[in-house]
Amino acid sequence: MSSELQASFKQAYNNLELFPLVEKKETDNFRVDYGNDSIEKLIQYIEYSPNGDAKIVFTGHRGCGKSSLLAELSRQIEDNYFVVLFSIADSIEMSAVNHINILFAIALNLMSEAEARKVQIPKTTKDKLYGWFTDRTRTTEVELGGGIEVGFDLLKFLKTQLKADAKVREEIKQEFERKISELVERINEIAALIQFTTKKETIVIIDDLDKLDLATVQEIYKNNIKSLFQPNIRIIYTVPIAVMCNTYIWDIIKAESKNLIEVMPVIKIFHKGDNRLPDAQPRSEAINILCEILEKRISRDLIDKSAAEKIVIYSGGVLRELIRLANVCCLICLRLIKQKPGERIAINDQVIEQAIKEIRNELSLRLGKEEFKILKTTYENFEPDDVKQQEFLELLHGLYILEYRDDYTWYDVHPILIETLRRRGLIN
Known part of the structure; x- marks a missing residue:
């Protein structure tokens, strides 16, 4: 007994460890019908974006179910959009997050999803993009090793480097500190290639930005929000609910996002x-x-x-x-x-x-x-x-x-x- x-x-x-609900198996076993109003509002913001480049801000208390809701949202819209959902915590050491490596992570995850879903990008164009990634991270053949081919393995290697290697993150920061436009151009180029091939517009959903400490969040959104909002694609950014109490920063976020903001309430x-x-x-x-x-x-x-x-x-x-x-x-x-x-x-x-x-x-x-x-x-x-x-x-x-x-x-x-x-x- x-x-x-x-x-x-x-x-x-x-x-009870399976939380948040991101994988379909977890959702099938444990999801409860909750947060539908927030999903409907987010879909409305996505669909009503006249130029297809809406920047949507999603906030709410830590642990109120935002990650599970974003995963459900991605499933509901994936037939109509090329959805790239990733956690910033899985991409970058949380203490090292800044606006530059957020944008670099967007580019990297866009390319990675395109490879995973076998989007047919012309080889010459693809090789050019992979060359751009390796050049900008100063990745060498010695670091890659003989067993890693240009392609999905390279992207996995670069994602690991971005997460774990402070030197790589510093090199990316130095490379793009005064050349944000080049990084934005690559994001736009990858998204355009994906749309041309799949006939679907791209939406990127970045989870766990709301878990950053408040000082980091303020630096990102107070001084660099215009850079984050430059790519010509739809992006959902998460922010901590405490940011709403900072009148100065919140007014900046409202203005730059054109008030496309959804607050997920606590029950x-x-x-x-x-x-x-x-x-x-x-x-x-x-x-x-x-x-x-x-x-x-x-x-x-x-x-x-x-x-x-x-x-x-x-x-x-x-x-x-x-x-x-x-x-x-x-x-x-x-x-x-x-x-x-x-x-x-x-x-x-x-x-x-x-x-x-x-x-x-x-x-x-x-x-x-x-x-x-x-x-x-x-x-x-x-x-x-x-x-x-x-x-x-x-x-x-x-x-x-x-x-x-x-x-x-x-x-x-x-x-x-x-x-x-x-x-x-x-x-x-």
Whole structure:
């Protein structure tokens, strides 16, 4: 019995690691119908681009489901467009991302997808493009080795170099710092060749730019947004939700994108202020969606129904936090199975309380007096004193504070941290 239960919890734990949902198999097994409004708006922006070069900005809290939604979007439009979806985290070391290597990654991924889908680009043109890539990265025959042919293997090699080799990234930066137009020309050339052959216009979707630290994001979008928006193709860029609070940068983004912006909201568990009331009832729509997400990953006999709803409430409506809390619960149950062989083990209130305590302690370690002051003010007023304050932006970026939307925007403290505020005597 214990071995079967252990296997079931291990499977649940593995299911909870499959997030975000990018591969079709994962989507078929775990996707829940969610975020359709955002998909429809993004498709509208794509289709209504008069010159086929719309630059669309997609934002929302980290972990709210943007990556899964973008993967679903790409599947829905792939019959009509040549879609290139890639994660900047898979292409470049996150601490080294800048506007130049973002554009270079676009060119590299366009060419790589063209090779993968066997787009019939004339050999002379293709060889010229490969020569351009190797020249600009100073790649030599010795580095390539005898076994690598000009083609898909070369592109894989260059993608590896861009990701792992700081020297290559520096060479690319030096090469194009004053020649952005040449890099943009190559992107346009590759996209034009793809369109000529496939009869489909190109759209590039860059995921995980929203996971960059705020200083890097500000440098990219404040000083170099015009360069990023130069290619004559449709591109979807992701940005952190905290950038919306920076009036100067956000006005630049709105102007350059022609206001083609979609904000993916957090699922609102309670209406504003309801969770401060005794016997408050969460929104049934939110409970149903998030419980369904859990049911697809955890067998019903492994989790009490009331426990599933409790996980939902403590997630704050953020999908990543839902998965994270359930994941920790599975690990606790796996430990209990070893400690109490033969007993019925399931995710119940006691297991959840232990998981919450572990996550609460981990979150609280990184908070100082100024951060606790902001959390207290936000809890009491549903907004901070200053949404542009750097400490508030960092708390928002790190999911310590969550943004919700009704007819207007309001904020609340991550539910797991509210008990910390109580114990410190900051709130009643």
